[in-house]
Amino acid sequence: MTLKEYNTYCGSLPHATHVVQWGESHVWKIGGKVFAIGTPNGKQLAACTFKVRPISFHILKEQPGCQGAPYLASRGMKWIQRFSDETLSDKDLKDYLAESYRLVGAGLSKKAQRELGLLS
Numbered sequence: 001m002t003l004k005e006y007n008t009y010c011g012s013l014p015h016a017t018h019v020v021q022w023g024e025s026h027v028w029k030i031g032g033k034v035f036a037i038g039t040p041n042g043k044q045l046a047a048c049t050f051k052v053r054p055i056s057f058h059i060l061k062e063q064p065g066c067q068g069a070p071y072l073a074s075r076g077m078k079w080i081q082r083f084s085d086e087t088l089s090d091k092d093l094k095d096y097l098a099e100s101y102r103l104v105g106a107g108l109s110k111k112a113q114r115e116l117g118l119l120s
Helices: 003-010 054-060 090-104 111-116
Strands: 016-021 025-030 033-041 046-053 064-068 079-082
Touching: 003 016, 003 025, 003 033, 003 046, 003 090, 025 090, 033 090, 046 090, 054 079, 079 090
Parallel strands: none
Antiparallel strands: 016 025, 025 033, 033 046, 046 079, 064 079
């Protein structure tokens, strides 16, 4: 996946905001909370970090091209870093990014969820 494809996809999610921080990482947030971190290598996406459900974490962390996200997973958080497409295709990665967006959005306060239109 290219960095442009990653940013375009994350930017298509409602209320997602983008910032470049921690060096050159392209960080996407909802309600001020991170749901995806893209590490560039030129125009390509060298690695992508995202939140997952506990069962997905235990499966993906053992798969080729994926690992528990440095820093986050070592603190008990269920975040995966995909560094190659050996296990997760770009299409699968997009599905996991959408799920990360939903998981992080669901963790926002009810007030923030209402303000963002995430609650009916």
